[in-house]
Amino acid sequence: MLKFTEDHEWLQVEGDVATVGITEHAAGELGDLVFVELPDVGAKFDMGDVAATVESVKAASEIYAPLKGEIVEINEAITNDPAIVNTNPADDGWFFKMKLDDVSAAEALLDETAYGELIG
Amino acid sequence: MTAAPNDLKRTPLFDLHTALGGKMVPFAGYEMPVQYAPGVLREHIHTRKHAGLFDVSHMGQIIVRARSGDQADAARALETLVPVDVQGLAKNRQRYALFTNRHGGIQDDLMIADRGDHFFLVVNAACKDIDLSHLKSHLDETCIIEPLPDRALLALQGPQAETALAQYAPDCAAMRFMDVANLHINGADCIVSRSGYTGEDGYEISIPSADAAALAQALLDIEGVEAIGLGARDSLRLEAGLCLYGSDLDETTTPVEAALEWAIQKTRRRNGATQGGFPGAEIILDELENGATRRRVGLKPEGRAPVRSGAELFTDEQSENAIGIVTSGGFGPTVEHPVSMAYVAIEHVSPGTQIFADVRGKRLPVVVTKLPFITQNYKRK
Incomplete structure (x- = not known):
């Protein structure tokens, strides 16, 4: 199940684990990333908590937890080379995987069509 | 940062910026391009390797002319507002300067060029109205203060700036850092200084607004010249250790705190021939001797x-x-x-x-x- 948030994150939900990244639209708006700070594995977040930070040359931006859950894996490749997020935001540029407290809560997020309408 | 677009001013290059895909943002009351399609990173690197063209038309351009017709009177008048040696500036030379306040703080940083029969000032966009009234209220008796709102300002910066501009104005090649000259470029009468704010060689070109877009396009047509936004302008000046007014300098920072002692020539310091006499002089001259x-x-x-x-x-x-x-x-x-x-x-x-x-x-x-x-x-x- 592929879902999106109004904060321009995508989630690929498989079982009770969601892989989370930022959308191509967001990556384009942020510009070339030069730094990514990821959460620690084991960190727990409520929906909307700041889970990661990205920095372009110009500014810092926050990445939010799309749902309540616990971080089970992080993508250290993007902290070593933040440019991966710009070149491949929907795949190799994923940020973290989180074990969701309530998988059904994902249903309420945007689907691809609704997200497409949001960004126009 | 969410002023209604109606409240924002546009430079003569606005249509060119949008045609080039510039991402327009509010800056100092203007709609300015923060970046173009290549993005801040590539624009920055391009400028250091080749040449970047910047629209800095939002900055203020002001002429100061002595009512007596004697340039020395205008120089003396300007020295009552800035701690730099204006009288010692040679004709067609430019110098970095600071408007100080009575607490020794910095009200703006600017460039002052001696044009023989007048001085040509370039001040920050966000400060230009205040600077203009500052100049008028203090120098009105001795000087005519004339803003130049109908001129645009382009900066061409980078190692290929000289060869690019020389295609239209061969005389630019003979200029040295901080020289100023009148050059006829692409049919327009320009005031050109060999200076900039990126740490690279280059030029700032004051040009009548009506001619600005054509010159910008003509320069962009040259191989190696690309349009560069304010985002890269900021990262370029930061790497070059240059101050941004409002961030690194403001009314609470003194020139000595700001490590700008080099901008205050010996003649304006204690025991110099033209010492003191500018706002905050006692504080600033003390700090020059004792540190901050x-x-x-x-x-x-x-x-x-x-x-x-x-x-x-x-x-x-x-x-x-x-x-x-x-x-x-x-x-x-x-x-x-x-x-x-x-x-x-x-x-x-x-x-x-x-x-x-x-x-x-x-x-x-x-x-x-x-x-x-x-x-x-x-x-x-």
């Missing part, structure tokens, strides 16, 4: 996280008393690491001193570093 309690320095973060404006600085990972604050910070695309400028208590400003910056609640190690971060590439000889 804090100083602007460069900081190199040891990690990869940029340390941005507003980050507080500490001597170690635990201490609660800040010893300084970051005033500019970001990533330096040329040096390929984060770079910052900060005001730090004088006990901690020796290059090599390790201190800590508070970034999102974490204490990150940073090292006090000499400025600039890059080697400036001015055409001095």
